[in-house]
Amino acid sequence: MRVLILDNKEKLSKKVAEIVAKRINDFNPTEDKPFVLGLPTGSTPILVYKELIELNKKGAVSFKNVVTFNMDEYVGLDENHEQSYHYFMYETFFNHIDIKKENINILDGMAKDIKLECARYEEKIKSYGGIHLFLGGVGEDGHIAFNEPGSSLMSRTRDKELTEDTILVNSRFFGGDVTKVPKLALTVGVGTIMDSNEVLIMANGTKKAEAIRRGIEEGINHMWTISMLQMHRNAIIVIDEEAANNLMLKTYKYFKDIEKDNIK
Template identity: 40%
Template sequence: MQIILCESAEQVGRRAADIIEARVRQGPAVLGLATGGSPASTYAELIRRHREEGLRFGDVTAFTLDEYAGLPADHPQSYHSTIRREFVDHVDLDLAKLHTPRGDAEDLVAEAARYDLAIVGAGGIDVQLLGIGANGHIGFNEPTSSLRSRTRVKTLAVATRTANARFFEGDDEEVPKLCLTQGLGTIGESRQAVLVALGSAKAAAVQAMVEGPVSAFCPGSVLQLHPRATIVLDPGAASQLTMLEYYRDAQALNDGLQ
């Protein structure tokens, strides 16, 4: 893992956007897109670079991490609608190249298998953007998820549904109980994973992910096995890490080499 320590959410967004931009400018790219609060500053920075610096997304194919079961793509709280609202509609990414699981599919198990194969068919994901939940989940892979899991149907934890109730007028009962999510094994096949985390509410999960054992109880810890995982943190998210001095030294050296 490479740990990047930042001073603000805006700096987190800039550092994550640097990685994504570098790959996009190389030519046709496949991006994995997360939703939620954590990647918001990354998307804001990519949109700014598109508008002000000519960063183009016409050669990008994108796959979202997950989707609520039961919600059609045009539902305002579906992740298809959310990623369009937060990012895609503000850049020149072709909507035909934006892929999300169909939450309203009649056969969710078959839809999950189709989506997993679609990622493979696109050549795999070059850069996967991730956030982490307070319980350590990445995507919707809740604690006890198999570390080798593929895209599949999952039951959402009560803590996750409570955290997401703010998008459903604060009503936990309106949050779907099932979802479709890329599995930990699917995420692990990305060529580069970039996880962004903000705030002290994520600090315990970040510490478990980075410094704890690889464990299904902290799904994010599977990134310890990823050959190219970058973790980008603000001070709050990094506040429980025990090796901060080492991470700062390594970051200074890496930044100097670049």
């Protein structure tokens, strides 16, 4: 596991965008051999998407031959609902880059058969040979996507009931009204994410500090799904100084030292 510690969320976002762009460019994707990118929603990646949009406008990276798979979607929200992840992704990112609409994949929270929808999603990921880079954030309780505490570390794309903590945190997007937050979501599984060639998790702020500590310094535990990254062959965690607050000093110094040439 690699851990990059940046000064603040702005530098963190710039670094993550640079990594994503480099992975795409190094892969040199074509229509017949696309780069497959897993994407998150939420507040953490917003600045990353802004940075990627700017890189795209400058011609530093193209998404013409990139296929995307989003991590999750609420059950019961139409794709035109302002709080659906479909809406978020198009407004925040897809509408501003040169990606082909047919290359965008997001779980359908309005599917009549959500079990079938989840199975379809898994199969479509496999049809591309898997995901090259899965980008994600982490919740305050250590969850990745909607793999809440207690999720199986072998789980696949499925429907998942959301915890009260997640509903409360996400209520800020619903005018602070917890009753408006969907109680069920569709999400890629921990196993789905772990199958990716590379996983990059980002976190900023003191509220994420305990999840980061648990994921890096403690053992693998399904109550903190971020800890799964300890078993991944190619995992990167990119955080700011505040998210590093709970790390032991020797852990902090170790990663700052070995990654000093990679955080500029």
